[in-house]
Amino acid sequence: MDVTEAVLNSAIRLMVPLLLAALGELIAQRAGVMNIGLEGMMTAGAFMAYVAATLAWGLPVAVVVAAFAGALIALMMAVGAVWLRGNAILVGFALFVLVPGLANFLYVQSGWLDATPSLKTITIPVLSDIPVIGSPLFAQNLFYYLAILAAIGAWFLFARTRTGIVVTAVGHDPGAAQRRGSDSRRVQTYALIACGLLAGLGGAALSLGATGAYAPNIVGGRGLIVIAIVILGRWTVSGAVAGALLIALLDALKLRIAQGSDIPVQLLGALPWVVVILMLVVSARMRSNAPRTLTQ
Amino acid sequence: MSISLTAVRRRPVLDRRALTPLVSLGVALLVVGILLASVGVDPLGAAQSMLDSSFGTPRNFGEVLIRATPLLLIAATLVPSLRAGLYNIGSPGQMGAGALAATLVALAMPGQSNLLVLACCALASAIAGVAVAIVPGGLKAYFGVNEIISTLAINFIMISVLGYLLNGPMQSDFANLPQSDVLPPSASLPVIIPDTRAHIGLVLALLLVPLLLLAGRSRMGYKLRVFGANPQLLRQARVSRKRYVIGLMATGGLGAGLAGWVQVAGVDHRLYQGIAEPVGYAGLFVALLGLLHPLGIVVAAVALGFLLHGGDSLQVGAGVSPEIVQVLLGLILLAYAARPPASATPPVAALSDGKES
Numbered sequence: 001m002d003v004t005e006a007v008l009n010s011a012i013r014l015m016v017p018l019l020l021a022a023l024g025e026l027i028a029q030r031a032g033v034m035n036i037g038l039e040g041m042m043t044a045g046a047f048m049a050y051v052a053a054t055l056a057w058g059l060p061v062a063v064v065v066a067a068f069a070g071a072l073i074a075l076m077m078a079v080g081a082v083w084l085r086g087n088a089i090l091v092g093f094a095l096f097v098l099v100p101g102l103a104n105f106l107y108v109q110s111g112w113l114d115a116t117p118s119l120k121t122i123t124i125p126v127l128s129d130i131p132v133i134g135s136p137l138f139a140q141n142l143f144y145y146l147a148i149l150a151a152i153g154a155w156f157l158f159a160r161t162r163t164g165i166v167v168t169a170v171g172h173d174p175g176a177a178q179r180r181g182s183d184s185r186r187v188q189t190y191a192l193i194a195c196g197l198l199a200g201l202g203g204a205a206l207s208l209g210a211t212g213a214y215a216p217n218i219v220g221g222r223g224l225i226v227i228a229i230v231i232l233g234r235w236t237v238s239g240a241v242a243g244a245l246l247i248a249l250l251d252a253l254k255l256r257i258a259q260g261s262d263i264p265v266q267l268l269g270a271l272p273w274v275v276v277i278l279m280l281v282v283s284a285r286m287r288s289n290a291p292r293t294l295t296q
Numbered sequence: 297m298s299i300s301l302t303a304v305r306r307r308p309v310l311d312r313r314a315l316t317p318l319v320s321l322g323v324a325l326l327v328v329g330i331l332l333a334s335v336g337v338d339p340l341g342a343a344q345s346m347l348d349s350s351f352g353t354p355r356n357f358g359e360v361l362i363r364a365t366p367l368l369l370i371a372a373t374l375v376p377s378l379r380a381g382l383y384n385i386g387s388p389g390q391m392g393a394g395a396l397a398a399t400l401v402a403l404a405m406p407g408q409s410n411l412l413v414l415a416c417c418a419l420a421s422a423i424a425g426v427a428v429a430i431v432p433g434g435l436k437a438y439f440g441v442n443e444i445i446s447t448l449a450i451n452f453i454m455i456s457v458l459g460y461l462l463n464g465p466m467q468s469d470f471a472n473l474p475q476s477d478v479l480p481p482s483a484s485l486p487v488i489i490p491d492t493r494a495h496i497g498l499v500l501a502l503l504l505v506p507l508l509l510l511a512g513r514s515r516m517g518y519k520l521r522v523f524g525a526n527p528q529l530l531r532q533a534r535v536s537r538k539r540y541v542i543g544l545m546a547t548g549g550l551g552a553g554l555a556g557w558v559q560v561a562g563v564d565h566r567l568y569q570g571i572a573e574p575v576g577y578a579g580l581f582v583a584l585l586g587l588l589h590p591l592g593i594v595v596a597a598v599a600l601g602f603l604l605h606g607g608d609s610l611q612v613g614a615g616v617s618p619e620i621v622q623v624l625l626g627l628i629l630l631a632y633a634a635r636p637p638a639s640a641t642p643p644v645a646a647l648s649d650g651k652e653s
Contacts, residue, residue, distance in 0.1 A: 036444065076630070079634065080630065080633060080634030081634070084634045084635055084636060085635075085636045086633045086634040086635050086636070087633050089383060089444060090584070090629065090632070090633035091630065091633045091634055093385065093444075093629065093633075094626050094627075094629035094630035094632075094633050094634075095626070095630065096626075097577060097622060097625055097626035097629065098622075098623060098625075098626020098627060098629075098630055099626070100622070101619050101620075101621075101622025101623040101625070101626055102331075102619075102623050102626070104617075104619040104622070105331075105617055105619035105620055105622075105623055106335075108617040108619060109335050109616075109617055216619075221448070221449075221452050224445055224448050224449065224452075227445055228445055228449075231442070231445075264460050264463070264464060266456050266457075266459040266460035266463060266464075267456060267457070267460045269452075269455075269456040269459065270452070270453040270456035270457065273449040273450070273452045273453045273456075274453065276445070276449045277435065277441070277446055277449050277450075280435070280439075280441040280442065280445060280446060281435060281439045281441055284439045284440040284441055285439075
């Protein structure tokens with residue numbers, strides 16, 4: 001395996017959690033909810049997937065449990081920010097603080113340290129034999145294929161269905177959408193739940209799919225990186241895919257650089273955050289597709 | 297325009313709104329109690345041990361006060377920006393920068409007189425806090441970058457920088473842990489209450505309260521409330537939005553930087569990576585729970601100081617892991633935020649070009 005292929009391979013693996021969460025956040029933001037609680041939803045998925053796997057409930061159950069855990073946190077966000085009309089930013093920030101704290105507390109208190117069984121790599125015959133891109137694109141674990149399906153599903157939702165148009169309409173002007181007969185609150189609630197399901201899967205991709213264990217603060221701010229990805233991707237599915245791939249590529253290169261040079265690894269840890277800030281500066285100039293309730 | 301008149305009306309100190317933070321606190325404590333019971337810890341015993349370790353002796357109460365001091369510094373300087381609807385969530389990063397600057401200055405001037413070292417440390421930490429806060433302020437003012445995400449990103453950058461320095465150039469020769477050398481005694485803050493560790497920083501923090509009261513009654517304070525309630529109005533009055541945004545962020549950075557200084561020079565006496573945890577975020581909670589009122593934040597700072605100190609002592613007293621403090625903070629904010637907008641809630645990002653949620 002040559003260097004390009006190895007970097008590409010780890011980039012795709014690192015992209016999966018980001019992409020799943022980014023698609024979720026995309027749906028929530030298209031419906032007009034700035035969901036800072038994404039970090040909490042990802043953490044809930046990562047932790048519950050680990051719990052389910054540790055209790056030997058099997059992989060399919062662990063995946064479903066993770067998605068539902070994310071959706072449960074999303075429901076809390078919906079109740080607080082949509083139904084009780086609380087300040088979405090503060091409710092989201094509360095979940096940003098609360099859920100990782102809760103997961104860390106339960107993890108430390110339970111004293112579990114077991115690693116979960118590692119996931120099988122699903123190899124697509126013939127295609128995976130293509131040089132360089134074959135193995136990164138066609139020999140990954142379950143979560144990669146889930147992410148691809150989710151990306152296609154999200155694209156189809158916004159490009160081809162009435163539901164997608166309704167979600168976008170609510171994001172642009174909840175009042176007008178309401179007058180035209182779609183219940184804005186209900187649409188935002190469903191959008192948040194979809195976001196929670198996907199973010200929960202993204203979290204599970206981190207714990208089960210990557211490290212095979214839970215670790216305190218496993219999400220480590222990826223929830224925020226994902227929000228930046230969605231903004232830079234101009235609220236489009238293709239933009240989210242490109243943004244997730246960009247950050248993942250940086251991450252993969254970071255690991256390479258840390259091995260091959262004497263730049264301290266702690267300083268490289270700041271790199272994605274610098275990129276996030278730069279991304280936000282760049283994206284501020286292009287607001288074409290922005291949901292009008294988020295930015296005008 | 298009639299909305300702005302009611303929204304900027306002066307509020308009495310005590311009214312029914314004071315119930316909201318109390319209810320939030322009650323709900324959060326109840327949930328944490330249930331959580332503790334479910335992992336096999338007696339919640340009433342835990343509460344008893346928290347109370348004993350916080351109010352049992354004057355020395356213990358001093359510990360609550362030194363926890364409350366940085367909280368009050370941060371909260372007091374965040375109030376103006378929150379009133380204007382600007383969310384500076386970068387206090388941990390700004391506090392880390394302040395602590396770093398104070399540590400560097402103190403370690404660079406051993407053997408100097410106490411007063412000189414203190415003054416230099418205070419100045420350095422204030423400059424560092426402001427410098428870190430101006431970055432997201434400028435990005436918001438000139439590029440419209442969402443300040444919540446940029447300030448949070450800078451917090452992570454600060455943690456990386458501290459991690460690098462404390463594992464490398466600044467690591468103490470006498471410890472295997474990522475922490476700096478102990479500060480020289482001349483950098484320590486003078487203790488103001490005998491037999492406790494309560495230090496002069498408390499006086500500094502309390503001085504901000506009347507200042508904040510005065511500022512609230514000034515032209516400036518009025519403009520800020522108008523800004524929060526109706527940004528269009530000020531645009532028509534040709535007030536520079538950019539200057540406000542940067543100035544408000546810098547104010548928060550000032551308090552957070554000083555908070556880093558009092559934490560490192562008054563309590564820990566050495567720098568470590570988690571110096572701003574959980575104080576940095578908790579300062580924001582104090583400002584909100586204090587209903588953005590100068591006297592309210594004093595009460596809220598002491599209350600959260602008690603919870604933070606009591607939560608830490610639970611680890612020793614009842615074998616509860618310290619993450620419970622983060623759970624408690626999150627629950628308090630959730631219970632506080634999940635309710636219909638009232639005038640005590642900061643308006644949603646009114647300083648941006650439009651609404652953000």
